[in-house]
Amino acid sequence: MIQNDMSRRRLLGLGLGIGAAASLTLAGCGGGDSTSGPAAGNGGKEYTGPKVDLKLWNGFTGGDGDIFKALVNQFNTEHKNIAVSVATYQWEDYYNKLPGAASSGNGPDIAVMHMDQLATFAARGVITELDDVAKNLELSEGDFAPTVWKGGIYNNKRYGIPLDMHPLGFYYNKTVMQKAGLDPNKPPTTKDEYTSALVELKKAGVQGFWVSPFQFTGGMTFYSLLNQWGATLFDAEVAKATFNSDPAVEACTWLVDMIKQGYSPANVGQDADYLSFKSGKNAFTWNGIWQINDLKKSPEVKWGVAPLPQIGSKPSAWANSHNFTIVKQRANDANKVSGAKVFINWLSQHSLDWAKGGQIPARKEVREGAEFKALPEISSLAPELEYAAFPPAAPGLGEVMTTFYNSFNEAALGKKSPKQALDDGVSKANKQLEDNRKKYGS
Amino acid sequence: MADVIEVGAARGDAPPPAATAARRGASARRTGRATPYLFLAPYLVLFGVFGLLPIILGLWLSVHQWDFQLPNRPFVGLDNYKELFSSDSAVYGDWWESIRATAIFTVLSVPLLVVVPLGLALLLNRSFPGRTFFRAIYFAPYVLGVAVIGLLWRFLLDANLGLVNRLLGAVGLPSDTPWVTNMPWAWISLVGVTVWWTSGFNAVIYLAGLQDISPELYEAARMDGASAWQRFRNVTLPGLRPVLLFVITTTVLASANMFGQSFLITQGTPGTETRTVVWFIVEEGLRNNNAGRAAAMSIVFALLLAVVSIANFRLFRYRED
Numbered sequence: 001m002i003q004n005d006m007s008r009r010r011l012l013g014l015g016l017g018i019g020a021a022a023s024l025t026l027a028g029c030g031g032g033d034s035t036s037g038p039a040a041g042n043g044g045k046e047y048t049g050p051k052v053d054l055k056l057w058n059g060f061t062g063g064d065g066d067i068f069k070a071l072v073n074q075f076n077t078e079h080k081n082i083a084v085s086v087a088t089y090q091w092e093d094y095y096n097k098l099p100g101a102a103s104s105g106n107g108p109d110i111a112v113m114h115m116d117q118l119a120t121f122a123a124r125g126v127i128t129e130l131d132d133v134a135k136n137l138e139l140s141e142g143d144f145a146p147t148v149w150k151g152g153i154y155n156n157k158r159y160g161i162p163l164d165m166h167p168l169g170f171y172y173n174k175t176v177m178q179k180a181g182l183d184p185n186k187p188p189t190t191k192d193e194y195t196s197a198l199v200e201l202k203k204a205g206v207q208g209f210w211v212s213p214f215q216f217t218g219g220m221t222f223y224s225l226l227n228q229w230g231a232t233l234f235d236a237e238v239a240k241a242t243f244n245s246d247p248a249v250e251a252c253t254w255l256v257d258m259i260k261q262g263y264s265p266a267n268v269g270q271d272a273d274y275l276s277f278k279s280g281k282n283a284f285t286w287n288g289i290w291q292i293n294d295l296k297k298s299p300e301v302k303w304g305v306a307p308l309p310q311i312g313s314k315p316s317a318w319a320n321s322h323n324f325t326i327v328k329q330r331a332n333d334a335n336k337v338s339g340a341k342v343f344i345n346w347l348s349q350h351s352l353d354w355a356k357g358g359q360i361p362a363r364k365e366v367r368e369g370a371e372f373k374a375l376p377e378i379s380s381l382a383p384e385l386e387y388a389a390f391p392p393a394a395p396g397l398g399e400v401m402t403t404f405y406n407s408f409n410e411a412a413l414g415k416k417s418p419k420q421a422l423d424d425g426v427s428k429a430n431k432q433l434e435d436n437r438k439k440y441g442s
Numbered sequence: 443m444a445d446v447i448e449v450g451a452a453r454g455d456a457p458p459p460a461a462t463a464a465r466r467g468a469s470a471r472r473t474g475r476a477t478p479y480l481f482l483a484p485y486l487v488l489f490g491v492f493g494l495l496p497i498i499l500g501l502w503l504s505v506h507q508w509d510f511q512l513p514n515r516p517f518v519g520l521d522n523y524k525e526l527f528s529s530d531s532a533v534y535g536d537w538w539e540s541i542r543a544t545a546i547f548t549v550l551s552v553p554l555l556v557v558v559p560l561g562l563a564l565l566l567n568r569s570f571p572g573r574t575f576f577r578a579i580y581f582a583p584y585v586l587g588v589a590v591i592g593l594l595w596r597f598l599l600d601a602n603l604g605l606v607n608r609l610l611g612a613v614g615l616p617s618d619t620p621w622v623t624n625m626p627w628a629w630i631s632l633v634g635v636t637v638w639w640t641s642g643f644n645a646v647i648y649l650a651g652l653q654d655i656s657p658e659l660y661e662a663a664r665m666d667g668a669s670a671w672q673r674f675r676n677v678t679l680p681g682l683r684p685v686l687l688f689v690i691t692t693t694v695l696a697s698a699n700m701f702g703q704s705f706l707i708t709q710g711t712p713g714t715e716t717r718t719v720v721w722f723i724v725e726e727g728l729r730n731n732n733a734g735r736a737a738a739m740s741i742v743f744a745l746l747l748a749v750v751s752i753a754n755f756r757l758f759r760y761r762e763d
């Protein structure tokens with residue numbers, strides 16, 4: 001299953017794209033001076049060439065989409081010779097649609113993409129290298145979190161400029177904690193604190209940690225724990241799956257035992273972990289940063305959010321990141337590429353507004369500014385950037401990740417023991433990785 | 443294919459206004475040859491472009507490792523077919539699991555989808571006050587899209603938060619049945635929801651068939667002292683035979699092509715046990731970009747369905763003898 005942003009949005013991803021194509025080329029753009037100078041190929045510092053129209057595609061179907069469009073509007077009014085228009089699709093459709101559109105010449109110029117998709121699209125020649133953007137804008141690892149910055153690289157070339165990152169956070173329901181006599185302002189941070197909190201909750205008649213068998217968000221919780229236990233999903237070359245190692249099995253066992261020991265009900269349905277949290281039947285849920293804005297819409301729920309508790313031997317959290325990419329065009333228009341680079345640079349500098357959409361900005365200067373710190377919930381998850389576990393860059397990894405999540409599903413639903421489920425998953429994942437090696441020649 | 447038709451169409455120019463009967467006869471003969479093709483042309487063009495051509499392309503894809511984004515699409519002969527039948531390939535387990543899931547769903551759902559609507563149609567065919575209202579009620583779910591009913595039932599059937607379990611608990615039955623996440627409940631839910639959703643459609647077809655049976659036959663049967671069961675057995679069923687054949691065939695195909703319900707309600711769980719063939723083909727072809735493999739799967743699956751459909755027709759022919 002392709003990782004996309006919101007489980008609620010996945011529900012209708014039945015191949016019926018909600019093509020909310022919003023053309024934002026404002027009527028006030030006519031005043032641009034049409035001096036056809038040479039294209040300034042300076043990697044996104046500025047653009048002085050003739051007027052270009054750029055198409056941008058993204059999958060921001062929620063409230064984040066409106067914030068994004070407002071930013072694009074602002075960009076268009078500030079840049080008379082670049083007009084960016086935005087089209088929004090469901091992430092699921094988006095990744096199915098993009099390759100075909102790009103190869104038939106109907107694709108966008110700029111595509112927003114999750115980090116774990118970059119390698120696949122780079123290997124398939126859909127997107128271009130952006131090393132010169134990074135160099136000319138003097139962007140370096142120092143400006144970004146290293147985890148995010150490295151994720152944009154495939155085969156030693158840069159394909160994505162990171163916009164943000166969105167990790168898993170630890171949400172706690174203060175009302176439920178109070179009911180069980182726990183301090184609602186001191187969420188558990190260690191394994192001992194976590195389990196003793198669950199024991200107290202159980203005494204008060206609450207199953208405090210609903211473990212979902214689905215990727216959203218039980219699978220992502222397991223992904224985080226596996227990394228906390230010091231295990232990895234794949235070896236360094238992404239040639240072999242390793243998620244059946246002993247620490248991985250231990251992490252899986254710990255999580256599945258939550259169900260066995262009655263801290264979680266069995267057979268938690270899709271989204272039931274989150275809905276029960278909101279309705280006060282559940283105390284803790286490990287869920288995406290994007291739920292912050294959703295929870296803010298329910299003032300009756302008293303909640304807090306913190307970095308994930310450290311259950312294993314080191315801190316870690318599932319995370320993904322949105323990256324800007326430039327789509328290869330059949331008619332390579334240098335002006336368009338230059339314009340696109342200017343846009344990417346501008347938006348990455350304005351990513352503070354983007355943070356209000358429920359994301360952690362990738363740029364350090366934005367992250368360390370006072371304005372970002374004034375967004376308490378979102379900035380409280382910023383420390384996770386340092387140890388976030390991003391999926392590795394390998395083409396065709398999507399289907400292998402699906403295998404991983406399905407293995408956890410079998411373990412969480414009691415179909416197989418954790419060891420059996422992960423062993424079976426690994427043997428299938430290895431075959432898939434081998435198929436991918438043949439296919440992409442990596 | 444289409445070129446041939448164009449030639450035929452070009453020949454079928456309207457004949458000039460005839461001056462004599464003889465000439466009129468000659469031109470009528472000439473048009474006579476082209477006319478059927480002219481009438482067929484629109485359909486043949488559509489069938490050629492949207493039927494035949496995709497089939498040929500599908501065969502073509504299935505003997506290549508086809509990823510339309512990659513520059514090289516090597517010819518692999520029958521490898522895509524072989525790996526569906528060789529137990530050490532990456533796809534083997536998932537493929538047969540999806541065949542199994544589809545078979546289970548078809549075997550469980552078709553009898554219900556054939557019998558329940560027939561019962562409904564027999565009831566709704568009687569005259570009683572409010573008949574039209576009930577006809578509308580039973581047909582109503584069918585107008586909803588699969589996304590709507592999928593979402594609706596997934597929440598209703600949720601093991602811990604769903605209304606169904608709450609109601610069962612209220613009347614003293616077990617209230618923790620995992621309707622959508624574990625076996626055998628997942629199949630019961632999928633079949634149940636499908637029956638609820640699509641029975642109305644088959645019932646409407648049966649109703650039309652029932653109204654085609656001549657009332658004289660029932661009258662004659664009554665004269666001969668036939669009981670209600672005998673009337674049903676010897677008048678209604680034989681009268682419905684062509685309709686039954688149609689309903690069974692279309693229902694088998696519809697059930698074999700089930701995708702949306704398991705995609706939305708069970709999401710394939712537990713593990714991938716309820717992932718159907720069509721879903722798996724979509725996943726391989728569009729998401730994992732293995733169009734060659736997906737095409738091979740489609741062709742194997744189409745052959746399986748053809749065999750089932752032919753058997754179906756045969757069965758009915760035997761009963762006529």
